[in-house]
Structure formats: C-alpha cells, structure tokens
C-alpha cells in the first residue's frame with residue numbers, strides 16, 4: 001500500500017450517485033483502499049446491483065434518498081470527511097439535448113449538496129464535472145486538431161446545453177466557496193466515459209448494443225465524422241481519487257485521453273471485434289453534440305501525475321467482452337430505442 005492509499009484507510013467517504021456507472025466503479029476503488037464508504041443515490045438511473053457485492057459484504061452503507069431535499073442532504077452528508085459528488089440528472093447525448101429542464105435541475109441539486117458540505121464541515125468535495133463546460137464554438141470542425149485546455153473556459157462562455165451550464169455553475173460555486181469559506185474542493189471534467197456498467201444512452205455502449213442485437217442496418221447518429229476522446233472508466237476513477245488527494249482550491253481539471261477517435265472508426269472496431277458485418281445507416285438529424293471534442297490532459301499530468309493507462313482499442317475490447325458476457329439479447333432489444341434517449 002502506498003502512503004497515498006493509506007490516507008483512505010478508515011476515511012469516512014460519501015459518494016453521491018454512487019450506484020451509477022462511474023460512481024460504482026469509484027466505490028470499488030475506494031473500498032479497495034480501505035475507506036468507510038456510504039453511497040447515497042435515488043436510483044433514478046443508478047442501480048443497486050452495481051454495488052450489491054459491497055452491500056452484501058457489509059462494506060458499504062447505502063442510503064436511498066433524493067438529495068434535492070435539503071434536510072435529507074444535510075443529514076446524509078453530516079459526518080463525512082470527503083464527499084465525491086457524482087449525483088446528477090444526466091444521460092447520454094440524446095438525453096441532455098432532449099431534456100433541458102431536467103438537466104437544469106442540477107443547479108439546485110449541486111447548490112444544496114455544496115451548501116450542506118460547508119455547513120456540516122466536510123473536509124473536501126470532489127465534483128464530477130464534464131467536458132460539456134467547454135465552448136461549443138471551438139468544437140465544430142473535425143478537421144481541426146484542437147485539444148481543450150482548462151483555461152479556455154471563460155468569456156464568452158458557450159456551454160453544451162443546460163447540462164453543461166449547470167456543471168460550470170457547480171465548478172464556479174466550489175471555486176468561490178474555496179476562496180470565501182475555505183471549503184476545499186476539486187472539479188474533475190470527465191470526457192465521454194465508457195467501460196463496464198456503462199449504459200446504452202452513451203455512444204460506445206449503444207454501438208456495442210447494436211452489434212449485440214445484430215442490428216442491420218446498423219444505425220450511426222450523424223455522419224460518423226464526429227471526434228471524441230472516449231476515456232476508460234478505471235482511468236477516470238484513478239484521476240478522481242488523485243484530484244481528491246492533490247487539489248484543494250477548487251481547480252477544475254480535465255480527465256480525458258488525447259486520443260482522437262472518429263465515431264465511424266469506433267463503429268468499425270466494434271463490428272470487427274464482434275465479427276458482425278452489417279450495412280451502415282447514417283442518421284444525420286439525430287443528436288451528435290459537438291463535432292470535435294478532445295481534452296488536453298497536461299494539467300492533470302502536472303498536478304496529479306495522472307496519465308490514462310487504457311488505450312481506446314483495448315478499453316473497447318474489454319467493454320465489449322463485459323457487455324456480451326452480462327447482457328440478455330431479448331432484454332436489450334425490448335427497450336433499446338427508449339434507452340438511447342432516456343436515463
């Protein structure tokens with residue numbers, strides 16, 4: 001065990017949204033480091049089964065509650081030393097574009113959680129922010145090699161839907177609370193995360209699901225030219241824990257690879273690896289989000305010594321293996337179209 005790992009031994013940690021895809025992977029890592037973990041989640045998109053092994057082993061306490069209720073938030077947060085705040089009204093591209101009011105509800109959720117953290121004397125808050133805080137107008141040309149650096153989030157702000165605006169307001173609130181009240185914090189800007197326990201409303205899992213149910217023609221949203229830096233969940237989890245260890249002043253940091261991957265190339269890799277040869281049907285009118293979104297991760301390298309460990313092709317293969325081993329075709333087929341735009 002390293003000195004940093006031992007700092008988690010017996011530490012009282014709360015993970016909001018801890019039954020989610022990323023949240024539950026974070027819980028695995030914190031339990032592995034010996035933390036005393038409590039999860040609070042209203043299970044609106046999180047699943048109890050994601051943390052079931054820890055619950056059955058008595059290693060994690062679970063509170064099923066809606067953190068938008070101020071008294072509840074206060075009660076659950078009291079006594080925590082570190083709070084990882086991942087609870088959010090959030091889904092994939094189809095969800096954030098088609099559910100603006102619901103995502104704006106995160107303004108209230110984050111405000112209540114941060115206020116409760118301050119009032120109850122939490123030592124450190126880590127916020128799951130997003131690449132959606134970056135200006136849309138810088139992400140429109142796939143032919144341009146652009147890496148988004150943290151400092152370009154500034155006037156004129158141009159976030160990605162109400163979801164991105166709420167994440168930016170969350171970051172700004174924490175930065176102000178660090179300066180004015182001494183509440184220690186860090187914001188992690190996650191970039192399009194994928195891996196085991198991911199959901200079909202996110203692009204990579206949707207592609208894998210289409211191959212799994214042998215959808216032919218295989219539908220691709222947009223032209224397929226969109227560029228992303230899909231980042232494997234274990235890298236996101238390690239970066240989040242490192243941010244908790246090394247950042248105090250509310251600095252926002254990118255957690256994302258610098259691999260530029262076109263949607264169409266990801267689709268081809270899914271088809272190759274699964275041995276599926278469908279016709280492709282492009283749907284240019286479906287939501288695609290920004291056409292060119294890739295992080296610069298040098299600040300995370302400098303402040304956290306963080307470097308993503310899992311190249312996209314390898315992470316994709318691992319995720320396909322997980323999906324094919326754990327899903328049932330009839331079940332996936334049943335609500336597939338709804339899953340693409342819901343949470």
Ligand SMILES: NC(=O)c1ccc[n+]([C@@H]2O[C@H](COP(=O)([O-])OP(=O)(O)OC[C@H]3O[C@@H](n4cnc5c(N)ncnc54)[C@H](O)[C@@H]3O)[C@@H](O)[C@H]2O)c1
Nearest residue numbers: 017020021022042043044045046067086087088190192193
């Ligand atoms: N998946 C990505 O690519 C990605 C990218 C950037 C940021 N994020 C952020 O990471 C976090 C985790 O996202 P995810 O993709 O693992 O899945 P997710 O969206 O399912 O996670 C949100 C979790 O919060 C819970 N929740 C929602 N509202 C709540 C409330 N009012 N009270 C209590 N719990 C509530 C949900 O049940 C769910 O478990 C979110 O904050 C999300 O915005 C995710």
